[in-house]
Amino acid sequence: MKIALFGYGKMGKMIEDIAVERGHEIVARVDQAGLSIDYSNMDVAIDFSMPDAAFDNITGCFRNGVPVISGTTGWLQRYEEAVRICRETRSGFIYASNFSLGVNIFFELNKYLAGMMSQLEEYKVEMEEIHHTQKLDAPSGTAITLAEGIIEQGNYKEWKLDEEGKAIVPIYSKREGTVPGTHTVTYKSSVDSLEIKHTAHNREGFALGAVVAAEWIVGKTGVYSMKDVLNLK
Ligand SMILES: NC(=O)C1=CN([C@@H]2O[C@H](COP(=O)(O)OP(=O)(O)OC[C@H]3O[C@@H](n4cnc5c(N)ncnc54)[C@H](OP(=O)(O)O)[C@@H]3O)[C@@H](O)[C@H]2O)C=CC1
Numbered sequence: 001m002k003i004a005l006f007g008y009g010k011m012g013k014m015i016e017d018i019a020v021e022r023g024h025e026i027v028a029r030v031d032q033a034g035l036s037i038d039y040s041n042m043d044v045a046i047d048f049s050m051p052d053a054a055f056d057n058i059t060g061c062f063r064n065g066v067p068v069i070s071g072t073t074g075w076l077q078r079y080e081e082a083v084r085i086c087r088e089t090r091s092g093f094i095y096a097s098n099f100s101l102g103v104n105i106f107f108e109l110n111k112y113l114a115g116m117m118s119q120l121e122e123y124k125v126e127m128e129e130i131h132h133t134q135k136l137d138a139p140s141g142t143a144i145t146l147a148e149g150i151i152e153q154g155n156y157k158e159w160k161l162d163e164e165g166k167a168i169v170p171i172y173s174k175r176e177g178t179v180p181g182t183h184t185v186t187y188k189s190s191v192d193s194l195e196i197k198h199t200a201h202n203r204e205g206f207a208l209g210a211v212v213a214a215e216w217i218v219g220k221t222g223v224y225s226m227k228d229v230l231n232l233k
């Protein structure tokens with residue numbers, strides 16, 4: 001498979017290593033806006049760039065018939081617009097705030113737990129995410145997906161950064177050293193706490209998930225999720 005990398009930083013480089021190990025070829029490395037890009041030779045694009053670059057990278061690929069896997073976070077205010085352009089151009093698209101197998105299982109566990117806890121008024125939820133100090137966005141995309149999974153169970157209306165309230169899922173973001181990504185969801189009552197946690201030990205799980213998603217999307221049109229790729233029920 002011929003893969004184009006949009007974003008050639010920490011993730012782009014790790015994706016390159018894993019893609020090459022799996023027998024793929026990297027045909028483009030795009031790391032700034034405004035470059036002249038030859039889309040004719042790409043089977044699929046993988047975008048791990050920057051919040052203000054992702055939308056143009058993704059939709060540029062759609063308009064040139066290239067399906068996209070995007071893991072860039074912090075650009076989702078334009079997600080629906082990207083989806084519309086994907087459908088209009090009959091392209092293929094997967095966005096995931098987190099491509100690792102472990103976190104995608106954690107997303108499902110979180111929803112299941114939130115469903116049970118929604119019956120118990122004595123517990124109040126809160127979340128914490130810890131990442132490296134170079135991270136541009138807060139809260140993390142993963143924390144937002146987790147919060148949305150809790151909100152869809154009905155007891156909470158919105159998430160907020162560093163803010164508590166009856167119908168609010170508070171998210172506390174910490175930036176420390178080189179931490180690849182740690183997410184904790186905690187339910188507290190006056191008598192105990194119940195906690196689920198995912199700790200990434202490095203970035204390999206994210207990169208492998210993105211390459212597996214790229215292998216999966218080639219030849220398909222439409223908008224999918226990692227749940228489809230991993231066939232999680
Ligand atoms: N979904 C997931 O599983 C994961 C998502 N992420 C997300 O992926 C993104 C990238 O993370 P990471 O690799 O750690 O970040 P880095 O900062 O290491 O890499 C981002 C790269 O994008 C480059 N860039 C700048 N402008 C553009 C542009 N217009 N088009 C393409 N590339 C550009 C930067 O170049 P320069 O430095 O020269 O500006 C940099 O090399 C982040 O949004 C992060 O949150 C990260 C890990 C997992």
Ligand SMILES: O=C(O)C1=N[C@H](C(=O)O)C[C@H](O)C1
Nearest residue numbers: 073097098135140141142181
């Ligand atoms: O910026 C990162 O590093 C990461 N970003 C993603 C996020 O915002 O959730 C995924 C992972 O946690 C690493």
